[in-house]
Amino acid sequence: MAKKTKKQKRKLNIFRVFVLVFLLVTFIVGGAGVGFVMGVIRNLPDYKPQEGPDWNLTTFVFDSQAAKVAELHGSENRVPVNFERIPQDLKDAFVAIEDNAFYDHFGVNPMAIARALWVNMQKGYKAQGGSTITQQLAKNAFLKNPKKTYKRKIQEALLAIQLERTYTKDEIFNFYLNTIYFGHGANGVQAAAQTYFGKNIEDLTLAESALLAGVANVPGRYSPFINMEEAKNRRAIVLNEMVELDMISNQDSEQAKKEPIKLADLQQKRTYKYPYFMDHVIAEAERLLKENGVEEMQLYTGGLKIYTTLNTDIQEKIEEVYKNRDNFPQVNTEEPVQSAMALVDPHTGAVQGLIGGREHVTKRGLNRATQLKRQPGSSIKPVAVYAPALESGLSPATVVDDVPVSYPIPNQENYEPGNYDGRYRGLITMREAVRWSVNIPAVKFLDQIGVTTGYDFAKDLGLPLLKTDRNLSLALGGLTKGVSPLDMASAYGAFANKGVYIKPYAITMITDSDGNVLVENKPQKRIAMSESTAYLMSNILTTVVKDAQGRTGTGWRAAIPGWPVAGKTGTTQLTGSEFRNVAGNKDAWFAGFTPELAAVVWLGYDVTDKDHYLKQVYGGKYPALIWKAVMEAALKDVEPKPFEKPGNIIQVAVDSKSGLLPSELTPDKFIRTELFARGTEPQKVSDTWVEAEVCAESGKLPSPFCPDVITGVFLKRPIPYTGNKKVEDAELQVPTEVCDVHTNSTTVLLSTCDDPRHEGKMVLANIPAPGQEGGCPEELIVQRVFSPGTAPNNYCDIPEHQLSGSAVGRPRPVPGNNDTYPGRADDNSQGKENDQPTQVPPAEPTLFGSSAKSEDAPNGVNVSLEWKVESDEISAGQDVVYSIERWTDSSSNKYNIALTTETNWIDEKVSSSDVYYYRVTTIDVNTSLTSKSNIIKIHVQNN
Template identity: 30%
Template sequence: MARTRKKAGGGKKKKQASFWPFIKWFWILFGAGILAVFLTFLLASWGVFGEMPTFERLENPQTNLATEIISSDGETLGKFFLDDNRTDVPFDQLPDNLVNALVATEDARYFDHSGIDARGTIRAFVFLGTRGGASTISQQLARQLFVGVRSNNLAEAIIQKIKEWVIATRLERNYTKEEIIAMYLNIYDFNYNADGIRSAARIYFGKEPRDLKTEESAVLVGMLKNSSLYNPIRREELVLNRRNTVIAQMAKYDYITDADRDSLMALKMDINFNPENHREGPATYFRMYLQGWLRDWIEENPKPAREGERDKWNIYLDGLKVYTTIDSRMQEHAESAVKEHMQNLQAEFFHQNTPDRNPTTPFLDLESQQINSIMERAMKNSERWRAMNRAGKTEEEIRQSFNEKTEMTVFDWNSPPVYEKDTVMTPMDSIRYYKTFLRAAMMSMEPQTGHVKAWVGGLNYRHFQYDNVIQGSRQAGSTFKPFVYAAAIDQLRRSPCDTKPDTQYCIEAGKHGNMEAWCPDNSDDKFSGRSLTLKEALANSVNSVTAQLIDEVGPKAVVTMVKDLGLNRDILEVPAIALGTPEFNVYEMVGAYGTFANQGVYVKPVMVTRIEDRNGTVLYEYTPETKDVLSKDVAYAMVDLLKGVTQSGSGVRLRGNYQTNTTVYKEIITGYPYEFTNPIAGKTGTTQNNSDGWFMGMVPNLVTGVWVGGEDRSVHFRSITYGQGASMALPIWALYMRQNYEDPELNVSKEDFEEPEDLSIRIDCSQTEEELEEPDELEDDLDDIDF
């Protein structure tokens, strides 16, 4: 028995001894595995598997940021970018519903892990990813910033995953959870130039991220899975289902109630697509001007030297913020006014210039040889000619291409909302087609500060890229006459109440440098013979009186004054300039007229007030450029003269009591009668053959200039009924100001202009100069009486 027990005991010891090696090898292998994982992560962190971001790069990950153009009322007018239309948004500007949707869908335990979700990783390994992936938000950010697109090679993909894990844990040590979420949403590409959450919110929903509704946030979070696949513009039903999945996840993790889930899922997907590019959106002409302005600024302002960075600022990559004077609301009103009036005016122009009525349409009063010369010049200046010439094509090949029909998209007022249509025509015919369109430009400025509030350089930047606000210079016509009057009042102490006869007036040859005698006619070729006050003469643009004034003051004095008013061009000092032969652009004219409204002080128009870098460091602040040109008395006298234009002269149609003998005006002018009752100073201008129509309009805190005309001076209306500034340009000003007044937040003045104390120039023509002194004498007498 004892022997048997001994055998039994001996057998037990043998079994225990045989099991021990398995335990030993288990722990050896387990330890080796832990060590291998540790070594793998260590080697990855050392860069053995490929370059890893340095501490400095983790602290300052470099992403390309678009330069943002910001209006004076805080709205984004547009951006400058090449590939990345990105503007970062801090976490505190992200709505809770967006953050909740992101966490519920992409990383439910985001706030509980340190970059790697162990449970999610194990689940992904066990079920091979069929029950969800293991990438945390931190890992996804690491891939976006430093790792790149997942490789199709298994070994490379594993190495990429390891690098993601290492970088994710580093990101978690360097940034807060909130900062990581903001960085992730700011870096993601949502397609259609929607780089980052801010661009995505603006492009897909027309709003800032903070204003996103829950269902809108769900759409954008749903796109994070694959923005190309879940594209709301191309795959609406697929994106709708994905949105509802996100909403369901929000309910699953108690971010919303089940009732909220059901009601949100029932909503349709209301996409408000607003593409952002350089040729669309608000203030396109201004933005293109600003692009050139910034390039000049960059050349004069080198970037602070930093290791590994460019030595010049880059407006497409460096995320500058450019704060402008443009008011987004006034800009919208200006663009709307131009579009509304020009549609009507163009329709009438097309009606009058059919081939039956005008065989040389759209040109007037030209011989075929002159027309051919215009077309030849336009062809050689076209982008098509330049591109083919750069490509090494012969002139014969280039000319032949201009006469071959091709498919193209052209501008068309009758095809809203984009105003373009597809057609087939030869490039030469397209040149003639675009010649038929009247062009327009307007600029609006606050005279006291020089701040430009609205800038419209043309009809449509996609199709008309020439900016007539600052690139185009045209004859000023009668809008130049106030400068002659200002010189006479300033130099000769004339008064608006002084009189001149409306008779033929000649300036003899050689008197002021003119080669021949100059005897201008009035616009209607008639002279009334009456004595007119200067106020009456300017209100009705009487040429004979203007000729007398420039003869008295001299062309040199007028040229000196206009240069002080910012019209710094080479101007011949001859009497004929009095009728507006010099050429200026809208930008210059608005600045000059602003001097009258600003009590004689010229303020150079300004468009940019401040520039900041991506970190908010101020790089530029503007300094006003001013010049005292006129005394307050002279400036106010000029304002009073210009008020007469809208009270009884060519601008009187701004008033509701204006009566026209024809129905023409009412037919082509939208919104007439305008019925403004507040004080308005202004001046219309019309050049020879009705080629240019101007209107300069002023209220105390806003000066606006409008020009309308053809690309070529031979493109114009036949009659002054349609071709005068009062018909072509004034209505744009009226429509614009009407909309401004409908928005009380703009504070556009309806008050009268401020009269200087002790005004020494007589402006009330109902009183004589002696009568003006009587009230002061009477007041002195009353002081001596003891009541």
């Protein structure tokens, strides 16, 4: 650079010093006194502009044991360029966004802070900063201590004035543009142009110039390699400032805003080990330095010492697993299935290992372990549904009904979640719903506790949720953007850490080259849930993994012998018209933890399309196996221990179909021992099971003709399910159909004698017909229904039960014959004959009916039936009952819905607007002869 001919001065003249002191006292709120300022001046570092700054101080990175693992060199990507080569648009962009009074001030701008505050308040964003370009150059290039202090700010201002006295504005500007740090190891504008756009500085467009000027402020935030939307927004801010300063027209600005950002492939050659972990360390260091008032470029030029949480043994195992192709699905495309993993110490928040891809070709700088944003699928359920449900007072035994459900959404189609396997399990506990990763219960639990409760809980566990994620699809991981493996690992870590969430970190401390502490990173903790909730959630999640050859839930492949492993699988489905009728998935996750470590594995493609998607890959397969391979090695020298159980956890036996205490009717196979936080255990006895009589052969409700009726125990749903999908526990309910195996056409109703002297042998009773006397006593006569071929053939032979006299009008029945009943000789009739007249059937009834409203009926309507039989048409000695049949147009099966001796009946099991058909059959209980009524049609109306 050409220098001014003025004589160099070590100290400023006294007048200038006092003016500067006055301005700085105004500039720095609560600033130091004059004595302090004079001390700063006396300790001003030696200024030798002819030598320029030292760009070659090496930064060292250390692992958790303070062993050096990497070096960051300041000169590795810097290409100085002459001022004339730099496009005017780029110069203007920097002036507009960084220091619009650069060509007017003398190194410091006393009004800059006030003006910047005013402009920023007006615009709602940081459009301007307080430091001048000259001050930024002074602190970046010449000040050894990068920590932002009052002393450094004064030194920075003094050096800025010294620079202005020594160099021209263009020389200072050129010096600045060749030293500023742009992230990704790029120092200076030429290196930045190559890194971001793959072109030389003079070939940059207006849009590209504005983007680079915007990135320089905070590369970790505004780099398009990291956050494209933030980069576009920042570019627009720069362009707007250029318009306001009349550097460009509004038309040029709008055109530049529309220009697509075409980035070069960012393939940075790394010389250090563990490149993905180091990428994360560098990103975290940039952020921490910025937060602590240290310029990010000090990372490469300041000779810093960075102490990290890296566990090299764990990291090397992760790298080893990811290099083995057998640990991943084999595909027929050139692009491999990608994966990422993050592992943290849940008790400290320390990131002990991570990997952001199978190969370190960081396309667009993506570190999938930390920067990935993908939907987590079912792996979010413990975080956003089940843990908040437990915290709200529910328990692992709380039951919901896994049946189809539909939630109305204003101005949209109803939300109708489904289960991944197409099954509906019916009444299911929270534990079983988690174990088998059933979707509908998760949505119902979230609906029960409230979406906001689950949303806020997940936010407290560090998940980067957006306002648009506050809906029921949150239960299944349906997020607007998504989460990273590190986000999920730290969230799950709170379960292992007794409910305490610790924000993950990879850096413990940063010092300058002299050992002065610049950053001390203390863990940020917060209580996210009670210890009992954390323990119960952990215990439930062990059910997902378990194994010991018992292999229970979806995550059994992650089991580690000797260790309690808690985990959850997650899979996201393909969406979009191009995947219609395509079987496959987009993402696969496994999130898990032991009492010592928590880790999460993601697997999928960077871009999912018709040629790149997961085929037969689920969270419980490759991700679970990768997780196990790493965690098993990480824990090999650690003594296994259980999850520590809080003192308020108790065990209680429950009915697994109600979540309540078992009743006398609860079948043994539905009684479970479950864990509860004291105070949440059930107090009521289950009423889910009821007794009902059914046909022993068909298992349906008994008809009047069923020969063997038994009492069974059946399930009663709290809310009846009336849909047409098959629900697996529906077979446990009281049947709704009447037996169609035993009907009046397939059975015979006969009277038998139950005198003990028959010793249990079935015999027909002797019943006197008109004109006869004697017979079996009424108290010993029992009516029974017999199927064809099962009726007894012999009559009671007890002497005092025999008949005497001649029958008139009605014969004795012959078993199994419903048409005629020829008699038989009575061996005990003392030579008297039995007449055998033809049997008389019962009279035919005439049926009437109507429908009406009914407050007592389940559906608010009923059907009233009435039938008439002329009394003189009933033959002497005939005892009759009436069987009522019903059927519909959709089913021709005729069901016996009632049996009565009355001549009227009210049917309450009907629905409005449906059509029903009815018929009544008169049955002679002695002869089993029948007569059928007319058929009537009833259209049920709710009026």
